[in-house]
Amino acid sequence: MEIIALPAEMQRWSEAARGRGQTIAFVPTMGFLHEGHLTLMREGRRRASLLVSSLFVNPTQFGPNEDFSRYPRNFERDCAMMSEVPVDVLFAPEPDVMYPPGSQTWVDVSEVTKGLCGAHRAGHFRGVTTIVAKLFNIVNPHVALFGEKDYQQLRAIERMVQDLNFPIVIVPVPIVREPDGLAMSSRNAYLSAGQRKNALALSGALRAAGDAFQAGARQPRELVEAARRWLAKTPEIEVEYVEAVDAKTLDAVDRIERPVVVAIAARLGPTRLIDNMVFAPE
């Protein structure tokens, strides 16, 4: 696996590959890889002749009181895992190369980023869409893969790609879960054994919402209430939001006539976790 640190070098590599008629799949990451990332990468391998991944803990998507400085990092282990996929090129830039002094350009997706996490993490999605736009221009892939775990991020990036006419196909990849149901996340590393057990309430609550849906509930409120009842059984969990919204626009809906996503954000001690499931009427 080749490791490239400079944007201009990455662009040259990509242009040369395209010149040879090769196709490029891209999986951006913040590192501390787990099976979810590897699933994205394996799917990328299948969809193009070359696979590029990036590792950059993007400071602009963390709020001032969030976990940027303590976000888990393990470069050696990440490289070993990527080599095994195998990833052809890892783009791993330094922060001051990505945001040199004087940087002042932001990409803002205004509507789908308003609710859910956007209402609780000011500036988060602006940071995400800006860094992804930069990475797209640096890696210049044909295809880019994103996990459905970060559901609102996926919708924001799809919207950005469409609105700014990026010639890139966005491939959503389903959430990868631990055998007991916990959605994989680099932040799961923060959890104590007790918190790890309590964290199961998130996926449990989503299954409870799904049971209500299966039983015929077609008001988003009913799904939310089912999820909230489940979460209430674990008082150690501090719920940030539970919502059931249109799966594409993330707008509120009165009745479930198109697919909805039920999304949860909750804290276990200082650790903020998110999870979601999509339910589609026949």
Added chain:
Amino acid sequence: MEIIALPAEMQRWSEAARGRGQTIAFVPTMGFLHEGHLTLMREGRRRASLLVSSLFVNPTQFGPNEDFSRYPRNFERDCAMMSEVPVDVLFAPEPDVMYPPGSQTWVDVSEVTKGLCGAHRAGHFRGVTTIVAKLFNIVNPHVALFGEKDYQQLRAIERMVQDLNFPIVIVPVPIVREPDGLAMSSRNAYLSAGQRKNALALSGALRAAGDAFQAGARQPRELVEAARRWLAKTPEIEVEYVEAVDAKTLDAVDRIERPVVVAIAARLGPTRLIDNMVFAPE
């Protein structure tokens, strides 16, 4: 000259040209061409094997009380002028193709767009940088050319290209003036004969600022005052701003130790004109 109306078709054309090892120069326009545009296009011809221009009167860069609906248009004449350069491809999309329902993504350059025209035309530069980002992703050029007449626009686009890592070289092209000094602009078509004569005060004022600079003035205020004194001789002119700021960052400066741009915006009746000159200490 080939005319393309659809983004996907333009992208295919561009990818095919790149696949053949050709290079692409790009000149975006809002049409109603004059010698300034043609100078950009001829310079583009010299810098790449293929020349693409676009014609799109971009609604998002006009304020609600500005001249979008009456902006001068003459598609046939523009096509004839482009064919003569010659332009290889004209990209001329419809507004609803560029901004379909649900569009919600903005590219914002926050600092260099604050002063000068940015202080008087809310949302203007956001509209400019957003449409240019879209056009860059659609045309995918190696080189793009912009006139120094829209000086702040040029600086905002350079900043955007650098900050978002667009692999595109931005080439600034000097202002083209009428023999009597008036900077060429599509909006000059709005002027009555009397206004046309009075409009000369803008370039005259910039020359007066230049005379002060040549005489040793090194305080921006001195250049501004020289320009304002000149403008005051034409009471029909309503001055919006006269400023002398750092030519690169557009920040205020105390003393002229690096290049400064003296920029003017003024109204003649309903018509808003801008002009500028850069003065560089040895």
